[in-house]
Amino acid sequence: MLWKGSSRAIRRALGSGENGAARSIGGLPHGVQGAADPHFARAVRFFGTLFPGPGYGGGALAVYQDGRPVVDVWTGWADRRGEVHWTADTAAMAFSATKGAASTVVHRLVERNLLNYDDPVARFWPEFGAHGKSAITVRDVLAHRAGLSLLGGIGSADLLDQRVMEDRLAAAPSDRFLGKSAYHALTYGWLVSGLTRAVTGSTMRELFRSELAGPLHTEGLHLGRPPANSPVRVAEILMPQGVTNNGVLQFLFPRLAASPMSGGLGAFYVPGLKSLLQGDMPFLDSEIPSANGVMTARSLAKMYGAIANGGHIDGTQFLSAAMVANFTGRLSRRPDRNVVVPMSFHLGYHASPVPGVLPGFGHAGVGGCIGWANPATKTAFAFVHNRLITPMITDYASIGVLAALVDRGAAVARKDGVDAVPDFGTPTSPTHRASGQLTT
Template sequence: MSVLRVKEGLPRGVQGAADPRFGNVIRIFAGLFPGRRFGGGALVVYIDGKPVVDVWTGWSDRAGEVLWTANTGAMVFSATKGVAATVVHRLVDRGLLDYDTPVAEYWPDFGANGKADITVRDVLRHRSGLSHLKGVSKRDLLDHHLMEQRLAEAPADHLRGWPAYHALTFGWLISGVCRAVTGMGMRELFREEVARPLNTDGIHLGRPPADSPTKVAQILIPQHARPNPVFDFVAPRIAGLPFSGAFGAMYFPGIRSFVQGDIPFLDGEVPAANGVVTARGLAKMYAAIANGGEIDGTQFLSPAMAAGLVGTPKVRPDLNMMVPMPFHLGYHESPIPGLLKGFGHIGLGGTLGWADPATRSAFGFVHNRLLTAMVFDMGSFAGLARPMRNAITAARHHGAMTVPRYGATFRETEERSDAPKKRVAGRR
């Protein structure tokens, strides 16, 4: 039995390599991208800190002319939150933050309007009562300093203390507290605290620099801009209501145009939504967590920290999403009980990164579809879940086969930090 490779066991059009016990998983994965109008994607699986699947297929552009490559990254929407949470855990690990300390002790401005007792843990669990956007514009969303300031000045709402998904504000809350103790914005922290120690170029916040090996796939979504006067009139009014739920947490005028064309959304720092990652970079991050905090000889997180990320959250409806979103320290468990073991974060469109410390396994699944004829995109991974579990069990039992290392390693890129740096003590 040998590793599956191009023309040696992998389905037609699939590049990379895989342990042969994942053959059925790869066939299902390939079937998700049946033609040019269905884009492309990548799947990477780790066991015991070693890559056992690293495959990619399809096209990275809307015209179906540019093939997905080993260094194609996708904007992964809310799967970005898992990377942002990992930044926090790295800082906690070094004693720069503490989960149960009020945010205002690090970021004094945040204590305004009765928020002095909201802790870092509350923010990570989506319980700070600051989920709604409250009338922000597209211009506002691209100004992360302004968004941090608005949240620092705002009062918490009636959802304070209750699980209510902070779809976009989560990222600026995290960046505000991390900036306070490091002097760095989240774009730089993604690179310094995650990409660098993992030695991968495949983790960015926002658009990668022009000289980066990681190239962003175009998002597949209709490109027309036909106005809808009724929706445009009603939507902001509904979003502004106190009980607007997920709509109030996600909607802003011009939201669709942000992911069309050249994806203007990538030009800001939105640490809850506009991460650009390769499946390889995302999987490697979760692989370190699942492997006791260690990967490739680097102690990415301490063993105690990695073990503490396995939570026991109560499964209850999220008051914004109205479905179970069992969060623990910035990651969530499977919204569908039993579908996946472990924890991670899913993103709009169905991309996700995941860790299962019980089997010391992890995976990253990314693609560039958002609204296509493949209407089940958000749940597309569901068909891979059971075959994936079976393959991981078989590979662990018989001895997993490591595949070659693909994709670019970490490289310095042009800095775009807009704040003075503080020295971060204890960097590994």
Template sequence: MTQATVRERSAALPKGVHGAADPHFACAVRSFASLFPSRRFGGGALSVYLHGEPVVDVWTGWADRRGRVPWTADTGAMVFSATKGVASTVIHRLVDRGLIDYDAPVAEYWPEFGAGGKADITVREMMAHRAGLSQLNGLTSADLLDHLKMEEVIAAAPASSLRGKPAYHALTYGWLLSGLARSVTGLGMRALIRQEVAAPLDTDGLHLGRPAPGARTRNAQIIGPQLNIQNPVFNAVAPRLAAVQRSAIFGAMYFPGMKSMVQGETPLLDAEIPSANGVATARALAKMYGALANGGEVEGTRLLSSDLCAALVGRRSLAPDRSIFMPLAFHLGYHALPLPGILPGFGHVGLGGSLGWAVPDTGLAFSFVHNRLLTPFLAADQAGFVATAALIRRGAAAARSRGYRSISGFGATFPAGSESVAG
């Protein structure tokens, strides 16, 4: 593995794509670029790490709805549930230092959490989405924008009959982690993501919520849905349906006014929702997963111990999740896609298709982020990236066999002296 020149690094890039890539990934880069054929398709970025070294870092398209602001090396996307993987990594950093034990009850660290018969729920159960606390139970958008209130609400709530069963905690998972982490460190998850993940990785590209005005990272605008068309029937029925105990993912995600939270200036970004509103560059997210795929170390920096990192690989399970009715095999905060032939390894996919992923068996990690959400292209986005992921794996196999060249030099590093963000 050698360092490539700028000209060599750019040789694999199609027109309109910026950054650099090892030539073995040329097909994957072309597949990525094809997802953004015009301004109305927005923009995005793709980053790949192999054995702890960057081999692809590319971006293309537009960061705003009108197609006037180009995507840059420091454009971040709101990655929705891919945020959960970053928040989970914070917990693993605390475990590595002996501050948390996976098999200890959550209430041992967060005494208020023991209310409602939850005193014996362990950290491991919580991180496997088995705490029985997936439903929002009538909470409003104002409630969800108040992270301290949400930590209190979850601590006081009784577990449902799904306790012990896999049921995706679409929104509540983040406040479960932040309540636990706050009890141990005194800091909220916004500060901890910066301190425990962004700082050691020396990247500005990981934020919870809207990046601060002085940050180099700038969040892209979400393209859709932006039409404010009301559906009176849906608005009348939805709260009742969400209140049903077995309403699955709908009860775990629905709250009144949810669409307005991603419209305009995106009010959802002005909160701490560690399960949903992270803003990340593909480079930063891939670098984090690059450590997880490489025994805890990336570009000479150790993020996690090798023993802890090895324990992040869970057992393959085809048991269906009770919220979304497909197998996800959650283990310590990350999920798999255990259906044969789709994608080995683990990571976290977010609504719309942004994701970070690690394949420890081959030392491969990658991330794809973009600013499309609920658009007519959603199904095509998901299917299109499955094909791109297959090409990434093929490129990685060729690179390992023939030798590859690392790339470097894009995006802002972590700003010195900014570790202590208010939480």
């Protein structure tokens, strides 16, 4: 029996355990919509508590187990005024969770022998070989070891021009972190898009549709703002809309960020970035494959659900079992040079920086959006929302709680069997679905 809900969902007491929950639940928590297998009742109830009012925005949670959707729920508000409810086709800007999707595009091309992880990037993108970078491999880029994390003091105009950024990176020399893990917070996306453009002739925005959305039969995966005819609507980011000027910081930050010794600040800081996330969010009107992916939880979870299930989803071999078996990398406890904590980057995904928490791999973004796969349990989940700077400052901690509750539910569900939830949201068209699809 599925656990279903609507805006008039019935509220009943939860049992003390997952089996108790399965027996006692009659509807989703108040305000939560969608459906879920009852074994995941605790995860869904906790998710519902994260959005107590309009000032806390909205979000969605989706879980796949054995390649089947078992949780697809959403709640809260998609606008800053608290007037527009989150729906099945509401998507969030996922920030760095975008990197996991961009990396998956690369893997799809490797699968078809259009790329090779251990080949130099310059073999496919000749301009990239400038200033002694001819030996940097595709694997180095995916591991954030290319020594190109620094932005060099760029302004917001350059940030919004993907071709300018690709050309700048191709022409730049590597820095002192070449060969070492140094999180390429923004430059990662342009390195990957420059590479894939050289191979396919397509933009990363186009590849998100042909290599991800189409084969996965889901509308909810875009890079940048969805076209006007798409049913997907982007939730407004909740953050202060006024511009606060601090003269000292405005003077210091650009100079520090432009320094070759800037470290993490030089990888993240762009003057005027905050204004690009306000209003109608002009940050969405470009291709920034590290940060401006627009995703529903359902679609992001489906991508990782395929990876966790040996590459197989909906009767399609999205990626080969042999390939996804290589996505689990070795854990490292050596701090990343830019974010200080260990990230264990491997083939474009990262492991949890906290030992024992969040087994598996995926990618999280600033603010707390995440897509994650645990091949050991064949389970994947995605959590997306529209909070960035709001009264809720615990979203990173919430990820750990959600993951633990999802894993607990999945363990019991494996013994009892699960019910798949219905398909919510809008799929891609049959023509688009076939584009770029792999077959067994």
